[in-house]
Amino acid sequence: MTRSPQPFDYNALSSIPAMWTIAAQRFSTIAAVHDTHSVPPVNLTYAALYRQMQEFAAGLQALGVKAGDRVGLFSDNSPRWLVADQGIMALGAVDAVRGSQAEKDELLFILENSGATFLVTEDYATYKKLCDRLDNLSIQAIVLLSDETPDEDERLKVLNFHQLLELGIGQTLQPVPAQRDDLATLMYTSGTSGKPKGVMLSHGNLLSQVDGAGRVVRLQPGDRVLSILPVWHCYERTFEYFIFGHGCTQAYTNIRHVKKDLKEFKPHYMVAVPRLWESIYEGVQKQFRDQPEKKQKLVQFFLQNSARFIKARRTLQGLDLENLTPSVLDRLTALIQIGPLGILHALGDRLVYKKIREGVGDNVKYFVSGGGSIAEHLEDFFEIVGLDILGGYGLTETSPITHVRRPNRNLRGADGQALFQTETLIVDLETRQPVATGKQGLVLLRGPQVMQGYYQNPKATQKAINADGWFDTGDLGWLSAQGDLIISGRAKDTIVLTNGENIEPQPIEDACLRSAYLDQIMLVGQDQKVLGALIVPNVDALEKWAAAQGYTLQLADSEVKNQASGKSLAFDSKLVQDLMRQELNREVKNRPGFRPDDRIGPFRLISEPFSIDNGLLTQTLKIRRNVVMDRYQGMINEMFV
Numbered sequence: 001m002t003r004s005p006q007p008f009d010y011n012a013l014s015s016i017p018a019m020w021t022i023a024a025q026r027f028s029t030i031a032a033v034h035d036t037h038s039v040p041p042v043n044l045t046y047a048a049l050y051r052q053m054q055e056f057a058a059g060l061q062a063l064g065v066k067a068g069d070r071v072g073l074f075s076d077n078s079p080r081w082l083v084a085d086q087g088i089m090a091l092g093a094v095d096a097v098r099g100s101q102a103e104k105d106e107l108l109f110i111l112e113n114s115g116a117t118f119l120v121t122e123d124y125a126t127y128k129k130l131c132d133r134l135d136n137l138s139i140q141a142i143v144l145l146s147d148e149t150p151d152e153d154e155r156l157k158v159l160n161f162h163q164l165l166e167l168g169i170g171q172t173l174q175p176v177p178a179q180r181d182d183l184a185t186l187m188y189t190s191g192t193s194g195k196p197k198g199v200m201l202s203h204g205n206l207l208s209q210v211d212g213a214g215r216v217v218r219l220q221p222g223d224r225v226l227s228i229l230p231v232w233h234c235y236e237r238t239f240e241y242f243i244f245g246h247g248c249t250q251a252y253t254n255i256r257h258v259k260k261d262l263k264e265f266k267p268h269y270m271v272a273v274p275r276l277w278e279s280i281y282e283g284v285q286k287q288f289r290d291q292p293e294k295k296q297k298l299v300q301f302f303l304q305n306s307a308r309f310i311k312a313r314r315t316l317q318g319l320d321l322e323n324l325t326p327s328v329l330d331r332l333t334a335l336i337q338i339g340p341l342g343i344l345h346a347l348g349d350r351l352v353y354k355k356i357r358e359g360v361g362d363n364v365k366y367f368v369s370g371g372g373s374i375a376e377h378l379e380d381f382f383e384i385v386g387l388d389i390l391g392g393y394g395l396t397e398t399s400p401i402t403h404v405r406r407p408n409r410n411l412r413g414a415d416g417q418a419l420f421q422t423e424t425l426i427v428d429l430e431t432r433q434p435v436a437t438g439k440q441g442l443v444l445l446r447g448p449q450v451m452q453g454y455y456q457n458p459k460a461t462q463k464a465i466n467a468d469g470w471f472d473t474g475d476l477g478w479l480s481a482q483g484d485l486i487i488s489g490r491a492k493d494t495i496v497l498t499n500g501e502n503i504e505p506q507p508i509e510d511a512c513l514r515s516a517y518l519d520q521i522m523l524v525g526q527d528q529k530v531l532g533a534l535i536v537p538n539v540d541a542l543e544k545w546a547a548a549q550g551y552t553l554q555l556a557d558s559e560v561k562n563q564a565s566g567k568s569l570a571f572d573s574k575l576v577q578d579l580m581r582q583e584l585n586r587e588v589k590n591r592p593g594f595r596p597d598d599r600i601g602p603f604r605l606i607s608e609p610f611s612i613d614n615g616l617l618t619q620t621l622k623i624r625r626n627v628v629m630d631r632y633q634g635m636i637n638e639m640f641v
Contacts, residue, residue: 061168067086068092284359395473515587
């Protein structure tokens with residue numbers, strides 16, 4: 001392992017580019033970025049990467065980019081994104097970022113709203129998607145992050161990546177030192193409805209993440225990090241600043257290659273969203289289901305006993321969210337249980353869990369999760385197999401991290417303790433007065449990571465941040481006596497039944513996903529007597545179950561109204577419906593804190609998964625609830641007739 005240099009006070013830096021200047025000196029010969037999926041493959045040291053950043057900045061300067069200019073940056077995660085981002089910042093300019101796959105109208109809105117005068121795109125196709133509407137904007141030149149040769153008859157000046165670097169090589173760069181309060185970037189909220197808002201993040205906002213995260217996890221130069229999330233999303237972006245500020249090596253992957261890259265790259269760290277952990281979990285479960293029946297029973301025996309073991313261990317450590325202050329008797333009982341259970345757990349680790357860790361490279365120090373709370377069954381599973389997940393919380397408006405679980409206090413089910421200099425206040429949703437510790441309310445935050453405001457939207461800014469600097473997250477949650485934040489739902493996602501009961505859908509949905517037969521679920525039922533659900537079943541598990549009953553599964557939406565015929569089972573056949581009812585009832589009833597109003601009444605099975613491509617998931621894999629509601633409104637209405 002590379003010896004770590006003396007710790008550096010990143011809180012003393014004035015800007016993100018200043019961080020890169022230091023990183024390039026301290027870690028010059030260490031590999032910074034590694035991308036085997038690009039053509040050609042990329043492998044750059046810190047010194048080489050920094051040199052490209054400087055050349056890119058000089059090229060932009062030659063095109064006329066100057067301090068304060070807005071530059072659209074529409075690209076996905078890659079080493080060249082970093083080069084462009086830091087080239088723009090080095091000139092004191094501000095980038096307005098979004099992914100290249102975003103809708104045309106959304107990208108054009110960002111260009112117009114930000115007042116961008118230059119545009120950097122991932123490739124020629126992204127530029128061509130926009131070019132017919134650029135005449136109405138103030139764009140002076142286009143830079144492609146690809147090596148494609150632009151058409152000679154383009155109305156605007158268009159350069160590819162290498163052409164811009166060559167232009168920069170012959171220039172004397174005149175960087176513009178930024179201050180912590182200077183605007184660094186505009187990050188447009190993806191949202192699920194309405195026009196996106198430009199979140200104004202300063203250099204100080206971004207640096208607070210580098211400093212704050214460094215107080216939670218101590219990275220070593222040369223530590224390997226696998227990157228899968230879109231970098232235009234704040235979560236991935238500031239995590240990358242953090243790891244590059246400490247000399248790590250980052251490899252790039254995607255959904256198609258992630259399982260292979262985990263095994264081959266052997267990362268020490270990776271950040272992701274709950275949906276990825278669900279995918280890894282389901283992949284392992286599928287391997288279990290493919291084993292002979294005797295082996296399946298043995299695996300389940302180990303998992304069940306290991307679940308009891310980690311429950312006892314949490315009690316001993318005071319890390320059971322359902323019992324944060326265990327009595328002497330609780331601890332004694334746990335101590336008695338942990339001995340024999342520990343033996344079985346160790347045996348399960350040697351025979352089963354070790355192979356799972358090998359499947360992700362067997363070098364993981366920590367996974368880091370954000371973008372939503374992790375379902376309880378995922379928390380249990382990854383703890384059982386020895387893969388530690390540090391869950392966290394934050395929003396784009398808070399740069400984004402405000403809370404994260406610590407290695408020495410990894411309270412599963414919680415969203416962590418506050419970062420350095422971050423304050424948390426829980427208030428009553430109606431009165432806005434503070435509530436008692438342990439009581440649910442609206443989560444307000446204050447700290448160095450809170451945005452400067454929404455760009456050109458003072459009304460929205462005033463609504464989000466009060467006169468005392470408290471940011472309204474729109475999330476519901478509570479604080480433990482130890483300062484752990486537990487997010488319980490979104491205020492605007494709350495489903496209110498006709499009896500007045502307020503239901504937070506996410507915890508119930510997470511509980512239902514414990515079933516092997518459910519892949520995705522979204523609760524509905526606003527102003528109804530009971531909850532309903534739209535369910536995307538796990539077709540692989542359902543087909544195997546149907547085969548065991550002597551049937552084949554007929555893949556059709558329940559809207560088709562097919563009935564079982566011969567040896568074929570449709571989604572709305574009685575056998576399939578009874579199975580799903582049984583699964584829903586069991587998982588909802590077994591959920592901690594179960595109430596009768598949590599029961600799911602009518603439900604419908606749909607064959608089309610919620611995905612980014614069909615617009616039902618955000619780029620960070622959250623369900624676009626209002627879009628799903630619109631898509632299936634007829635089905636939902638029919639449910640409650």
